[in-house]
Amino acid sequence: MEENQKKELLELFADKLTRAARLYLDNCTRCGVCIEACHVYQSMPETRYTAVSRAQNIRRLYEKYFKLSGKIAPWWNEAVELDDAWMDRVWETAYTCTGCRRCMTFCPFGIDTGLIQSIAKLLLIGSDREPKVLTMLADVSISKGRNIEATKKSFAQAVRNLEAEVIEKWRSEGGEEAVPLDVQGADVLYVALAGKHSIVPAAAIMNAAGEKWSLSYFEAVNFGAFVGNPKKTKEIAQRIIDEAERLKVKEVAICECGTAYRVMKHMTGKHSFNVITFVELIARYLREGRIKLDKSKIDARITYHDPCQIARQGGIYEEPRYILKHLTDDFVDLQSNRRASYCCGGGGGLVIMGDKEFRMKSAKVKVDEVKATGATILATACENCHSQLSDLMEYYGLETKVQFVSGLVADALVQETASRKVPAATSEEPQLQLTAKAG
Amino acid sequence: MIDRLYYFIMVPMVYLAVAWCLIGIAAKIVRLLKAPQHPTTLQIFPETKTPLLAALVDTFTLPTVREHRPLLWFFLMTFHVAFVLLIVAHLDLIPQLSIVSGASHHMIGHGAVGVALTVSVLYLLFRRFRAPVRELSVPSDYILLLLLFCLFLTGDVISWANSWGQNGFVLSKQDFGAYLNGLVKFTFQDPSEVLSGGHYTVIAVHVLLANLFLMILPFSKIMHSFFALPLNALRRA
Structure with a gap:
């Protein structure tokens, strides 16, 4: 590795050294309590797949370049040089971990x-080693934000084509748009993914x-967060923030996409909307009887x-449990649930990056838990998880069907009137473009 | 020559080690405070209504360790509680601070505190030699535990063996108090004058190890003793 590049990478590293980062890097006692926490280690018990091992790959660089002990006695905490070989270990930290915490x-x-x-991911971006597919998708999102006026018309047309399917599930009152766009003063701005299953x-x-809502022009998914680029993460989220502020909405409802929600809720500061x-x-809606x-x-568990x-x-x-209990009397939790739930194994951009073999093997612990419930429907509320879990069920030959909570709810909506008039969609009309199936 | 070395270890080096330790801890805290705050929350849900109280409970009762590693939790709690008692017991030696009755020849705990520490630190050391913890450990993990083991062992020898002589106590709590009193008052008196007897060498080794511990502390993971609470607070709120 050239000295200039090393210097640049260390500057990137230094920028990430917030108070919290320093606390995390300085105080690990390597007690090993975290070893069994990781679904990857549970499924493939190799030490490198433990949280502490991944963190050590970064901590040992920190020791070398940011601590006195690493300069005086590098052997003390096994400080290491930043070089090309060590960057492979940095990759392991960044992309065998799904960031499930x-x-x-x-x-x-x-x-x-x-x-x-996130430090590891930034070092990979700085050395041009990040997964290019994630960067490309992030750039597409940013580009769409910058050129939104040019794509609005075709997007609106594609949305109109979905209205028949919406009406099939719920017949709207005459004159109402089934998928409203650009509704000033809407109570809810719904941010979907680029796919009709999300709309x-x-x-x-x-x-x-009977909600007063509006569909966002932008997809919720934030590839900037997956790739670990804070600048792109912010820019992608800003498109939605600007739209919500322009429409003066009260709430932004993020579709079933976990990363999009976390970015918008916890990583973009305070907003004029909830x-x-x-x-x-x-x-x-269920609580209020709407x-x-x-x-x-x-008729399934x-x-x-x-x-x-x-x-x-x-x-x-x-x-989600409250909703599902309105759909069935046979709901059963996974053994590890809520705070203790295992990651599906597809987070942090892994679903998009490929390497299916690793994804499948590293999430076996999840499959075992699903199998133990005897459930035939595995519901979830995240696109990323849905894709990964569907792959897992197929890979391990389970009959369990993975479904979105929203999909289950939409199929079970009770409408008083029996007769429906459903307009047919024409195949010539433009369809929503699927950017990527990730959430 | 050996007398001068003992004197250096028992008096000037103690001052140097304490000063070094305090300056090191202060520098570390200042450096941390100077670092920018993290821009986003690092909280894990569900939320609690009293995050500070929850962080205090996390810090002082180690619930996650109790849940996932009960045996480790037992020894960690033994170690940390005994360590606090050890500090209290050493402060009790200083006549000006006398916490419990000054009449007893024994330190607080009658030697049990030291044994609890020695046993628990041995457990912590031995578990480092077993996979997978062995694969995660770095040299400092072993050296620090070894240092503590030697420190506690010499402490045990002082607090237990001094009562095994035919004439009863060779060195009593009051003798140690006289030594610490000299340190507190900066008299620079030769400790061998108040700590006479066959155990003086063991005491000198004990003090040397304590000095080394204090000097390493600010640059080691032992700083978690200061930062465990803010770390847990990050998780809670």
């Missing part, structure tokens, strides 16, 4: 491996609740996977 609930000090992982059920549910997950909104669900629609980014990182534990 389960280890933080084991550590007696609460050391956040996710934060240490149609949500639209039906909000229409059923940020909620879509499952919170559904639970509110929607009713037909339990007879589902349901279990629920807590997406890390909305559960451990967002505190949304009970709302």
Whole structure:
């Protein structure tokens, strides 16, 4: 590694040394309590897949370049040089960890491996070694934000094509748009993903609740967060913030996408609007009696996977369970649930990056827990988790079907009138473009 | 020559070690306070209504360790509680601070505190030699535990063996008090004048190890004793 590049990388490292980062890097006692926390280690018991081992890859660089002891006696804490070979270890820290932060609930000090992982990701970006697919997707999102006026018309047309499917699930009153756009003063701005599965059920549910809502022009997913680029993360989130402020909405409801929710709720400061997950909104409708669900629609045992980014990182534990208990009398939790839930194994951008073999093997512990419930439906509230869990069920030959909470709710909506007039969609009309299936 | 070395260890080096330790801790805290605050929350949910209280409980009762590693928790709690008692017992030796009755020849705990520390530190050391903890450990982990073990062992010898002589106590709590009194008052008196007897060498080794411990402390992971609470507070709020 050239000296100039090393210097630049160390500057990036130094920029990340907040008070919290220093505390996390200075105080690990390597007690090993976190060892079993990681789903990867539970599934593939190799020391390198423990939270502490991943953190040590960064801590040993910190020791070398930012601590006196590393300069005087590098052997004391095994300080290491930043070089090309060590960058492979940095990669391991960044991309064998999904950033689920389960280890933080084991550590007696609460050391956040996710934060240490963010240093690793930044070093990889600085040395041009980050997964290019994530950077490319982040750039596409940013570009869309900058050129939104040019794409608005085609987006609106694509949305119109979905209205028939929305009406099939919930027949709106005459004259009402099934998927409203650009509604000034809307109570809810719903931010979906670039796919109809994220729009149609949500639209039906909000229409059923008589919500004054508007669909965002932007997709919720934040690839900047996956790749670990704080600047791009902010820019991608800012598009939605600007839109919400322009429309003067009261709430921004993020679709079933964990990372999008965490970024908008916890990583972008305070806003003039409230940020909620879509499952919170559904639970509110149920509590207020604004929607009713037909339990007879589902004749199956349901279990629920807590997406890390909305559960451990967002505190949304009970709302999805409240909803699911309105859908079935046969709900059963996974053995490790809520705060203790294992990651699905696809977080942190892993689903998008490929390497399916690693994803499948590293999440076997999750599959074992699903199998133990005997559930035939595995519900979740995150696109990323949905993709990963679906892959897992197929890989391990489980019959369990992975479904979004919103999809289950939309299919069980109770509408008094029996007769429906459903307009057919024409195949010539433009379809919503799928950017990527990730949340 | 050996007398001068003992004197250096027992008096000037103690002052140097304490000063070094205090300056090191202060520098570390200042450096930390100068660092920018993290821009986003690092909280783990669910929230608690009393995050500070929860962080205090996390810090002083180690609930996550109790849940996932009960045996380690037992020895960690033994170690930390005994360490606090050890500090109290040493402060009790200073005549001006006399915490419990000055009439007893024994230190607080009658030697049990030292044994609890020695046993628990041995457990912490031995578990480092077993996988997977061995694979995670670095040289400082072993050296610090070894240093503590030797420090506690010499402390045990002083507090237990001094009562095994045919003539009863060779050195009593009052003798140690006289030595510490000289240190507190900066008399620079030769400690061998108040700590006479066959155990003086053991005491000198004990003090040397304590000096080394104090000098290493600010630059080691032992600083977690100061930062465990702010760390847990980050997780809680």
